[in-house]
Amino acid sequence: MNKTFHSISRGRPRSTAARQAILDTALQITKRDGFSALTIEGIAREAGVGKPTIYRWWQSKGMIVFEALQQQAEKELPLPENMSLRKGLLTFLQALFTTLNTGIGDIVRSLMAEAQHDPVFADLFRAQFISIRRQPLLQLLHDGITRGDLPADTNIEVLADLIYGAMWYRLLAQHAPLDADFAHAIVKLLLPASPS
Amino acid sequence: MNKTFHSISRGRPRSTAARQAILDTALQITKRDGFSALTIEGIAREAGVGKPTIYRWWQSKGMIVFEALQQQAEKELPLPENMSLRKGLLTFLQALFTTLNTGIGDIVRSLMAEAQHDPVFADLFRAQFISIRRQPLLQLLHDGITRGDLPADTNIEVLADLIYGAMWYRLLAQHAPLDADFAHAIVKLLLPASPS
Amino acid sequence: MNKTFHSISRGRPRSTAARQAILDTALQITKRDGFSALTIEGIAREAGVGKPTIYRWWQSKGMIVFEALQQQAEKELPLPENMSLRKGLLTFLQALFTTLNTGIGDIVRSLMAEAQHDPVFADLFRAQFISIRRQPLLQLLHDGITRGDLPADTNIEVLADLIYGAMWYRLLAQHAPLDADFAHAIVKLLLPASPS
Amino acid sequence: MNKTFHSISRGRPRSTAARQAILDTALQITKRDGFSALTIEGIAREAGVGKPTIYRWWQSKGMIVFEALQQQAEKELPLPENMSLRKGLLTFLQALFTTLNTGIGDIVRSLMAEAQHDPVFADLFRAQFISIRRQPLLQLLHDGITRGDLPADTNIEVLADLIYGAMWYRLLAQHAPLDADFAHAIVKLLLPASPS
DNA sequence: TATTAAGCGAGACGGTACGTCTTGTCTTGGA
């Protein structure tokens, strides 16, 4: 009963200082020189950390940057509430585009690129980024149905694909900006019938 | 007059055999081992070609694969004609998805990834791939307006972003397949009001 | 003055089990994989011992193997007695060569090599191995002088250098074997005039 | 007959500058910091040369230093001629010891050590160093037989082992110097009967 | 009998070097 609970982990505990230095440095280099200029060697050098320490905890530079990004962007996009779907979607898109235009967008682009030739990272990225970011949007659309702003039989998964797809397309192909006009145009096209 | 006609450029002319061998080998390696396993070194080795010969004519491995892809896929997607926009768009999407599911999709994914960390290639890719592929779709949508299947004030550029965006999103994030159901769902969502 | 006199060693005494496991494992790895495949890391792993435990008690892997070797070869070469110098030297050399041909030779070679780039170990090796092994031979030669088998003014230190030198030379250069023929030939050359 | 002889090697020829820089740097580092402080990485760094260039031409750092040593010590020990064996051997040993005491000795020691845990290098070292250096001595001893300074049935191979062995023993064990006294003592012990 | 200091295993840490790989350039001789 009063028997002490045995600590599971033995040995020297993981250094949080090293961990944080690695994450910070990785993000800093990525922002400064771009993701393709990021090397494990470079992180180790600038973070003042041994290479094996990096390899011990991360499988690839993609995962480091991803974790750093998640950590920094702890604050989730606030889900617009108590708005019409029209208003809510517009708010959602504008907040999304604003965030992406602050430099975060370049990192996100790089991570999507990385996922294309690293299947392990692709799985992580899909599960921890793509899927998670879809949830608020799906919730928004679902509420739209509940509220009667959308037909009950609307395929909201595909609708989310159209919305997020448009964002990714412009983010990656860079043929046009992610601006307020784009947000308005998307809303207008997807939620056309604005019944009085 | 038995003097040989000197071509404008002197010296040995460019070897078409070498050129073709490079393109073929690059495509073959990409299909076999994936784009990230493709190296200039490897192309030179397998094509029996000197590395400088490759560097003389292409700036990056992205451009080689891109050129090889363009060459192979000479035959453009045939623009559906004399159909309703609904029918036409569905046909267009199904043909597109079918093509992407044959292995071409993986190469296209890799090229989009490559464009994310090679600005020079990104420009080429945007101009010679993204933009060009948009034209038939824009034409289709434009015809839709003409035919009265779409309101005259429809922003067809953004509509094209929604359509192609959905494709790229699923192609890159791999969270759901590019299949006939998806094509149908897109059409249903974007061209909802089917009068008469 | 009431200050207590602290015993020199307080706390938990050194674990003999760990000590012996380290020595045994080191010798075993050296015999199995060779001295250059021996690592502190490897000893710790196979002996089920922490690395600091090794570093606490030994300065280098050379010293571990040396101690293990000394421990195993506790039984010294028996000094031949009551023989002529000729007979005694021959017996001595044959016993020496036989020992070296059992696998001990490889370890001894490695230790001599180690001494070449570790001055601390070199001092230990010279004092505890080289010098100690010379004593029986010097005794033998000294007895030879006493018995009249050697001239009284013979420089037995240099004579010992010639004898042990020949052994080391063949052991290290491996250009010829350490066999009975070699022992006979050495004796014949160094103690030529066998007067009646 | 007048058919041109085709050059066997195509491509860019080996850079003699790089080759020499590597050899020079390797020798310099070895002399400055010792052989065990010599690393391929360090040679590349100081010589301003790529690592693969080193690995392309040498299998190990032992071989680099060995080649550098051979190149520097092009001038062979001059074989003493027209001397009695006594005089000749003394001259030979004194020249040998003098050379070894100039810093060459430390390098030679390291190479012998290296040969103990690198079988490939050991073969090279035995063939290109040990064996080659034995030849002049064997010649000297052979001439001694011819001249009548040695019995005709003298086993000169073993005699050479005794002589070179004594040198190696003192060089490696460092228990006594390689000086003129040692040379004299060796000669006195091995060539005792100096008739008239 | 309780305290306590040292030893113990485990294992993370900052480093360094390894040997390999690819990059983009340069330098040949042959076509």
Added chain:
DNA sequence: TCCAAGACAAGACGTACCGTCTCGCTTAATA
């Protein structure tokens, strides 16, 4: 002038050990 061949400087890759450190747990002598 272009080509193949291939050497070059550069530098990142991921791994293996190094020697040090920090843990929590024994363990036996001391008080």
